[in-house]
Amino acid sequence: MTPAARVNAAIDVLAELESSRRPAPDVLRDWGRARRYAGSRDRAAVATLVYDCLRRRLSAAFVMDSDSPRAVVAGMLAVARGMDADAVAALFSGERHAPAPLTQAERAAIAGARGRLAAAPLHVRGDFPEWLAGEILRAFGDETAVLCEMQALCERAPVDIRVNTLKADPATVLERLAWMGAQPGRRAPAAIRLPPPPDGQGQSLQADEGFVRGWFEVQDQGSQLAALYTGAAPGETVVDLCAGAGGKTLALAAMMRNEGRLLATDVDPRRLAALYPRLDRAGVTCVEARPPRGRWRPGGPEPLADVTGAADLVLVDAPCTGTGTWRRNPDAKWRLRPGALAERRREQEAALERAAPLVRPGGRLVYVTCSVLPQENDDAVAGFLARHPEFVADALADAGVGRPGHERPHGALQLTPARSGVDGFYVASLRRR
Numbered sequence: 001m002t003p004a005a006r007v008n009a010a011i012d013v014l015a016e017l018e019s020s021r022r023p024a025p026d027v028l029r030d031w032g033r034a035r036r037y038a039g040s041r042d043r044a045a046v047a048t049l050v051y052d053c054l055r056r057r058l059s060a061a062f063v064m065d066s067d068s069p070r071a072v073v074a075g076m077l078a079v080a081r082g083m084d085a086d087a088v089a090a091l092f093s094g095e096r097h098a099p100a101p102l103t104q105a106e107r108a109a110i111a112g113a114r115g116r117l118a119a120a121p122l123h124v125r126g127d128f129p130e131w132l133a134g135e136i137l138r139a140f141g142d143e144t145a146v147l148c149e150m151q152a153l154c155e156r157a158p159v160d161i162r163v164n165t166l167k168a169d170p171a172t173v174l175e176r177l178a179w180m181g182a183q184p185g186r187r188a189p190a191a192i193r194l195p196p197p198p199d200g201q202g203q204s205l206q207a208d209e210g211f212v213r214g215w216f217e218v219q220d221q222g223s224q225l226a227a228l229y230t231g232a233a234p235g236e237t238v239v240d241l242c243a244g245a246g247g248k249t250l251a252l253a254a255m256m257r258n259e260g261r262l263l264a265t266d267v268d269p270r271r272l273a274a275l276y277p278r279l280d281r282a283g284v285t286c287v288e289a290r291p292p293r294g295r296w297r298p299g300g301p302e303p304l305a306d307v308t309g310a311a312d313l314v315l316v317d318a319p320c321t322g323t324g325t326w327r328r329n330p331d332a333k334w335r336l337r338p339g340a341l342a343e344r345r346r347e348q349e350a351a352l353e354r355a356a357p358l359v360r361p362g363g364r365l366v367y368v369t370c371s372v373l374p375q376e377n378d379d380a381v382a383g384f385l386a387r388h389p390e391f392v393a394d395a396l397a398d399a400g401v402g403r404p405g406h407e408r409p410h411g412a413l414q415l416t417p418a419r420s421g422v423d424g425f426y427v428a429s430l431r432r433r
């Protein structure tokens with residue numbers, strides 16, 4: 001496919017996304033399947049165009065004065081890729097498989113994009129849903145900080161891996177992946193960072209022998225730091241209450257050097273299914289998976305009943321809106337609705353209530369989200385502390401990585417792409433008196 005044909009395809013995919021309201025990965029997958037002539041590079045390039053449009057949807061539409069898929073693609077090429085009107089016109093050429101030529105008005109809009117955008121409202125310049133403006137201002141304090149943070153959340157994210165120190169050492173893995181442009185991670189000691197792939201062509205990490213042998217996992221450094229701030233140590237009894245597919249379980253097991261007990265569960269037993277092969281591959285032996293029988297419900301049988309009052313550490317990696325991961329999942333920011341935020345808040349409260357009785361006196365409860373919204377973070381912790389006077393806010397474990405984020409109430413830390421160079425994670429540590 002020519003570059004212009006890829007642009008045309010992105011316009012089609014965006015139109016389909018709008019009309020079907022299905023998630024972007026599904027629409028892109030179906031688009032690729034229906035077009036056998038599109039090779040893997042074409043599919044990756046089209047996906048990157050679509051995701052870049054989703055990242056910059058509001059600002060691209062604003063400068064073009066239209067939110068049609070065609071306008072959003074043209075506007076994105078101007079605002080995100082810095083293309084001038086001639087460069088965009090070369091793609092909108094009207095030739096075979098290319099979009100129709102730019103109109104005079106479109107050319108003028110692209111030429112004046114930068115100036116126009118400077119006068120746009122905050123949520124347009126920051127490309128986030130208007131209904132979240134109050135929450136985001138609350139998170140970062142003033143408009144300058146909001147813009148800096150939200151624009152960083154519009155960038156493409158690098159790929160981070162966590163070297164599994166149970167099986168390998170970071171220097172050896174770094175050498176092995178040097179050909180992919182691997183660099184030491186700036187934040188977490190076992191992290192290696194790969195640059196965002198040009199034109200969305202993903203690195204074939206899962207095919208690497210090192211991955212198959214369990215030497216590393218793909219995991220954002222924000223997630224790695226959140227695990228480090230728990231201070232999980234060898235010999236402890238640790239609960240990973242919201243283990244999901246086990247990204248943090250594996251990180252905790254490595255911190256514990258496979259010594260002690262690490263109990264992993266989730267409200268949904270199907271989510272744990274992916275954990276088992278990952279434990280095998282990583283050589284993790286200290287984990288006991290405790291799937292509930294059917295979906296766990298408050299008041300129902302507790303698969304962790306035997307640990308009541310006995311855990312040194314309970315990690316609540318809570319379900320959340322995922323606003324901190326918008327770099328990787330830009331579709332999510334436009335799909336998020338106020339009702340979903342309210343639902344996540346209820347789930348967070350339920351998970352915290354479930355965690356509290358498991359913690360031993362003097363033990364700690366670490367609450368984590370991948371969100372930047374204070375309602376899910378500061379407010380969730382404040383509400384918990386008000387309901388549970390037997391807990392007090394505590395300092396995060398000194399993981400030897402400093403505190404490269406925004407300080408929050410209760411000694412908590414908010415990591416962000418702009419401030420920390422990682423996904424937006426929130427971490428708070430609470431200690432049982």
Ligand SMILES: C[S@@+](CC[C@H](N)C(=O)[O-])C[C@H]1O[C@@H](n2cnc3c(N)ncnc32)[C@H](O)[C@@H]1O
Nearest residue numbers: 241242243244246247248266267317318319351
């Ligand atoms: C952010 S995800 C976990 C990600 C995972 N820890 C990782 O690092 O890959 C949140 C998980 O919490 C689970 N969850 C929600 N409410 C829960 C509850 N009350 N008890 C246990 N798990 C819960 C969800 O099913 C979901 O898998």
